[in-house]
Amino acid sequence: MSINExxxxxxxxxxxxQFTHSSSVLNCEMRFAVYLPPQMExxxxxxxxxxxxxxxxxxxxxxxxxxxxxxxxxxGMMIVAPDTSPRGDDVADDDGYDLGKGxxxxxxxxxxxxxxxxxxxxxxxxxxxxxxxxxxxxxDKKAIAGHSMGGHGALMIALRNPEMFVSASAFSxxxxxxxxxxxxxxxxxxxxxxxxxxQQYDSxxxxxxxxxxxxxxxxxxxxxxFLVEQLKTEALEAIAHEKSAPVTIERHxxxxxxxxxxxxxxxxxxxxxxxxxx
Amino acid sequence: MSINExxxxxxxxxxxxQFTHSSSVLNCEMRFAVYLPPQMExxxxxxxxxxxxxxxxxxxxxxxxxxxxxxxxxxGMMIVAPDTSPRGDDVADDDGYDLGKGxxxxxxxxxxxxxxxxxxxxxxxxxxxxxxxxxxxxxDKKAIAGHSMGGHGALMIALRNPEMFVSASAFSxxxxxxxxxxxxxxxxxxxxxxxxxxQQYDSxxxxxxxxxxxxxxxxxxxxxxFLVEQLKTEALEAIAHEKSAPVTIERHxxxxxxxxxxxxxxxxxxxxxxxxxx
Numbered sequence: 001m002s003i004n005e006x007x008x009x010x011x012x013x014x015x016x017x018q019f020t021h022s023s024s025v026l027n028c029e030m031r032f033a034v035y036l037p038p039q040m041e042x043x044x045x046x047x048x049x050x051x052x053x054x055x056x057x058x059x060x061x062x063x064x065x066x067x068x069x070x071x072x073x074x075x076g077m078m079i080v081a082p083d084t085s086p087r088g089d090d091v092a093d094d095d096g097y098d099l100g101k102g103x104x105x106x107x108x109x110x111x112x113x114x115x116x117x118x119x120x121x122x123x124x125x126x127x128x129x130x131x132x133x134x135x136x137x138x139x140d141k142k143a144i145a146g147h148s149m150g151g152h153g154a155l156m157i158a159l160r161n162p163e164m165f166v167s168a169s170a171f172s173x174x175x176x177x178x179x180x181x182x183x184x185x186x187x188x189x190x191x192x193x194x195x196x197x198x199q200q201y202d203s204x205x206x207x208x209x210x211x212x213x214x215x216x217x218x219x220x221x222x223x224x225x226f227l228v229e230q231l232k233t234e235a236l237e238a239i240a241h242e243k244s245a246p247v248t249i250e251r252h253x254x255x256x257x258x259x260x261x262x263x264x265x266x267x268x269x270x271x272x273x274x275x276x277x278x
Numbered sequence: 279m280s281i282n283e284x285x286x287x288x289x290x291x292x293x294x295x296q297f298t299h300s301s302s303v304l305n306c307e308m309r310f311a312v313y314l315p316p317q318m319e320x321x322x323x324x325x326x327x328x329x330x331x332x333x334x335x336x337x338x339x340x341x342x343x344x345x346x347x348x349x350x351x352x353x354g355m356m357i358v359a360p361d362t363s364p365r366g367d368d369v370a371d372d373d374g375y376d377l378g379k380g381x382x383x384x385x386x387x388x389x390x391x392x393x394x395x396x397x398x399x400x401x402x403x404x405x406x407x408x409x410x411x412x413x414x415x416x417x418d419k420k421a422i423a424g425h426s427m428g429g430h431g432a433l434m435i436a437l438r439n440p441e442m443f444v445s446a447s448a449f450s451x452x453x454x455x456x457x458x459x460x461x462x463x464x465x466x467x468x469x470x471x472x473x474x475x476x477q478q479y480d481s482x483x484x485x486x487x488x489x490x491x492x493x494x495x496x497x498x499x500x501x502x503x504f505l506v507e508q509l510k511t512e513a514l515e516a517i518a519h520e521k522s523a524p525v526t527i528e529r530h531x532x533x534x535x536x537x538x539x540x541x542x543x544x545x546x547x548x549x550x551x552x553x554x555x556x
Binding site: 009010011012013016064065067069070221223252254255256258259260261263264 | 287288289290291294342343345347348499501530532533534536537538539541542545
């Protein structure tokens with residue numbers, strides 16, 4: 001459970017830091033980033049927002065581009081950004097940007113050559129929270145958010161762990177990976193052909209099954225180039241409507257899939273989580 | 279004067295856009311980025327802040343990492359971010375990160391092999407403003423800001439063009455390039471050994487010479503790894519004090535040279551400029 005600080009930048013009177021650690025779940029060395037709000041230096045136990053990034057990202061994209069530190073500092077919220085896959089020279093990979101390193105899809109792989117390292121579901125829901133709670137002065141309140149593949153991860157993990165996360169939010173999430181090219185490619189590789197395996201990682205399926213009480217906020221840009229083929233927001237929207245689930249979906253004209261969209265609405269997302277984390 | 283739009287992202291109800299154009303001053307194709315605040319779509323002529331970036335940067339670093347769009351949208355301020363040097367396969371370069379491409383130092387080179395393309399002073403003070411004013415609905419009010427090498431550029435250009443820019447600000451600027459390794463290396467290459475040439479690009483020298491009326495704000499992190507050897511804030515501070523110049527220098531404990539520092543105080547800088555631009 002020991003972690004190694006490799007960088008520290010003061011930011012909005014708090015700290016952005018990166019750590020490496022040996023992951024027993026992923027069987028490799030991992031890096032993650034945190035934002036530590038100034039309230040932590042004053043000895044206050046703060047709640048934690050886990051942020052899951054999208055395809056090709058590392059822990060760095062969100063911290064550098066989302067402009068989230070300002071509001072996290074104001075709200076007194078720690079942010080934890082893990083990497084998007086296991087890493088290292090002996091970790092299986094693929095030439096595509098949407099499979100292998102940078103594309104873990106937050107599942108526990110069952111298939112060769114992926115299963116040895118690609119256990120991102122367990123990493124995010126079990127090992128990483130233990131590390132955070134063992135090394136930082138945090139409260140037991142947790143929320144989860146993400147973008148695109150990470151939006152899929154955040155909603156899916158919240159749906160499967162209603163006692164663990166008080167709220168979930170997503171920008172441009174892949175809500176129905178079983179029925180889009182990105183999800184089908186990744187699930188086939190990591191999970192094989194067993195659709196029962198696939199379902200447990202599909203937010204539409206999970207929302208259909210259970211009574212969902214975790215409040216969720218989804219922001220979707222209407223000029224997002226992946227909206228129709230990959231994201232399929234309307235599929236989750238229909239199920240949420242049918243089940244009267246506490247899911248708010250906001251569509252924004254003109255916004256695309258980029259971090260400029262995330263930056264434009266991150267304040268709203270952080271305030272949404274703060275309502276449940278406080 | 280024609281420009282070619284190559285990307286557009288909606289951001290805080292305005293637009294981040296990138297353009298390319300053929301520069302007659304630099305003799306190459308250049309790229310620049312703009313933030314267009316939402317007030318422009320309502321037909322309002324807005325003032326312009328020119329942002330000059332530091333070593334190794336392109337037009338992208340500030341737009342992606344500074345978190346400036348939020349406040350620019352609120353204040354109704356256009357931001358223009360040029361590249362930091364001429365670009366292209368036939369442009370002279372150097373192996374060092376601090377000379378050649380990405381390191382134009384905002385001077386007009388007089389020496390071979392640099393003089394054909396490295397005319398960044400004229401580009402920023404003459405050609406680029408003409409392009410902006412010819413292609414966007416802007417008012418005639420301009421301010422200038424920058425970081426590190428770009429902080430040097432912003433202060434030096436404001437000192438030499440008091441009628442052109444209503445205010446200037448800088449994060450972690452190189453205030454005395456004649457007396458630091460970065461500046462000496464670049465000035466020797468671009469300008470030769472003639473110290474009279476060097477002086478016209480040195481903010482300390484320029485501030486010493488003229489009565490300066492342009493209000494200036496400088497933010498400097500005290501944990502900046504370049505502070506002592508390269509930035510030499512205290513040299514400008516002493517001259518400003520001696521001359522009772524309108525230069526505010528704020529030192530911030532714990533902050534380093536990174537964009538996390540810029541993001542933490544960009545709101546203050548934009549509000550500082552808005553006071554003079556309105």
